[in-house]
Amino acid sequence: MKTPLTIFAICCLTSLSCNNSSQNSQLTSQDTGKIANPEQQLFGSSIKWLDSSKVEMAIDTTISYKTKNFDCDSVLAIDYTGFEGEYTFLPLNDKGQWINKIQQVKKLTQQQEDYVATVIGDKKSYSNPVLVACYEPRHGIVYFKNGRVIGQTAICLSCARLESTIKIGDPKREGLLNEVGRQKLNRLCKELQFSDCRNE
Template sequence: MDTIGLNEETLVSYLKTAKILKPSTKNGLPFSKLDYDKIIAYDYKGDEKMYSAAIDRNGKFIPIIEKQKFLTQNQADKILSVLSKKSSYGEASAACFNPHLGIVFFRNNKKVNQINICLDCNNSISEIDIPAQAHKVFNKGTDSEYYFTGFTPKGKLAVIELCQELQFYYKTAE
């Protein structure tokens, strides 16, 4: 398959030059406990079957990443604070999951977590559990119990605002 995005060498080189961040206890769980020193956001046109994450199961960048930007301390603290709050989750989500935004956490240039976001279906997938996502339950106590893990308007707005700052795809999302 031909690559249409940034190549692996470019992505790895950029990672090595990203600014060092300090995790903040103010960001809430799980981010206040996550040991990372860099966060890079990736803009790509994902697909639930082929490219549902910025970094694949083999630890390689997917070949369709179009843009990358490391987060500043302020940007990281702002988005992580929102992503750790119950008020950012509790709406329904659909099943498409074609993400355009990957937020990847690194420690010593090795991935320690990634969150991939699809605003089309209003969903996100994190490699580590985000406790705030599981606060609103439908059919509680039954065999058909499930969580409303979709973003609230507040959560969605925070993602859009970050993308506006970074000049990423979701800057025009509604």
């Protein structure tokens, strides 16, 4: 027979565990500050942040794609799903946790690094942009220096749009690409054999 004290303790623990699980399951987009609803499903599973393989974040807001050769040790291209409903995510959150929707990771060659910097850093890539009312990033670029992440960029080729912690060539800083800029980044997508490249 359960005593009133035992029943009270079970109710309290149940209440606490429900509160904790709902708080822990909410995702915060570092870019929009919105809370993603954990009930929203994307192809049967929601976006989460992985505790394993955390990296140290040291985002450098002074670096720019316009300088083309900013100092970094390595650059990773990420094939991932960076959206859920109306919420968008970079490959890493501000705690250094990787998103759980990564399909492939490839290290860029120096030539590929230079190519990305040239396209994203060129203001001509943003003149007369393609205007599409969506943003569903599926490709990311993550920059490392001394084992720490100094910058990252998320790209949506379908929507011709990107967001970045690194200064881009767009004078308005909106990240809206034109068709030429999108095609150039799509060439790299195909070269890396990533998913969701555009068929041109």
